[in-house]
Amino acid sequence: xxxxxxxxxxxxxxxxxxxxxxxxxxxxxxxxxxxxxxxxxxxxxxxxxxxxxxxxxxxxxxxxxxxxxxxxxxxxxxxxxxxxxxxxxxxxxxxxxxxxxxxxxxxxxxxxxxxxxxxxxxxxxxxxxxxxxxxxxxxxxxxxxxxxxxxxxxxxxxxxxx
Numbered sequence: 001x002x003x004x005x006x007x008x009x010x011x012x013x014x015x016x017x018x019x020x021x022x023x024x025x026x027x028x029x030x031x032x033x034x035x036x037x038x039x040x041x042x043x044x045x046x047x048x049x050x051x052x053x054x055x056x057x058x059x060x061x062x063x064x065x066x067x068x069x070x071x072x073x074x075x076x077x078x079x080x081x082x083x084x085x086x087x088x089x090x091x092x093x094x095x096x097x098x099x100x101x102x103x104x105x106x107x108x109x110x111x112x113x114x115x116x117x118x119x120x121x122x123x124x125x126x127x128x129x130x131x132x133x134x135x136x137x138x139x140x141x142x143x144x145x146x147x148x149x150x151x152x153x154x155x156x157x158x159x160x161x162x
């Protein structure tokens with residue numbers, strides 16, 4: 001009796017775990033791409049591969065101004081998300097926004113070839129300001145005026161939107 005009840009209810013913890021993990025993954029999917037903490041202390045560096053976001057910008061034929069604002073907002077989200085992994089003594093925190101370049105279509109595979117990475121933008125902030133305003137950074141990702149403590153500089157170009 002106990003074994004039958006346990007085996008029929010044994011799937012409940014597993015189902016709860018799957019739901020929890022999928023909810024966590026869905027929360028992380030709000031910022032497309034992958035971010036890596038390349039240097040945790042001193043002048044901390046986060047590298048964000050924004051290739052998915054850039055591809056959606058190209059597909060939607062978004063204007064440069066709208067695209068810049070979208071990338072900036074998502075970079076702020078990356079900064080807020082990665083902040084707990086940064087050393088508490090970091091003087092500055094920089095998010096380097098990169099995306100993959102594609103080359104000619106390979107006749108052998110029928111897919112575009114990898115051509116390298118383009119560095120598109122840098123978002124930086126003093127570490128003390130970032131730690132003090134973490135929740136505010138999360139809110140800024142969606143709406144609000146960008147504070148002067150955040151410095152956003154475009155250093156590259158987005159692909160053409162034809």
